Amino acid sequence: MNYQSVTKQTEWYITRLSRRRAGLLLRQPTAVHRAVARKLRAMTFQITVYSKSACPQCESAKMLLKSRSLPYEEIKIDDEAERLAFYAKCGPSVRQMPQIFINEQRVGGLAGLQAALAQMAQ
Template sequence: MNLNIVVYSKSACPQCDSAKMLLTSRSLPYEEIRIDDEAERLAFFERCGPSVRQMPQVFINDQRVGGLAGLQAALAQLGR
């Protein structure tokens, strides 16, 4: 099963770096979309939902799995 993974991140974000390293270590390709502008980031959070206030935000096959912990849980569930 092919996974379409998109990581929304920002610069100087340790959790973002950890999520990308996790994907790289498992040879899972991903697209990174960096949102460094605060106004753009706040608008992105609003589109994601009221509880979203941190980066990274990871989407697998167009479904938001959350941040680093959500990514780890999703990969475990997918057996990756």
């Protein structure tokens, strides 16, 4: 072990201790956390799936939403010109389908949907 690795480990430990003392690292959820989680579960989410025909990721996203019994609206964009205009509206990094929006907030594709659902489940 060299000096730098020991220093990094020490810094990590001190940061973790100070966060724990500040209450930022909680082992058990508090009543406030549980109340917020209940409210999130009770909220209704408006989910819009922009998809295209013959898209396996689009089908997987729709199957995931169906398996969780979450209602969604599907908008198919099969025309190439319309799809390019949609990509331009979403941003320069968007070049794939599906594009999923929850409450008019873009979460991305299938991986983004899985992450958002995992976060809502907590």
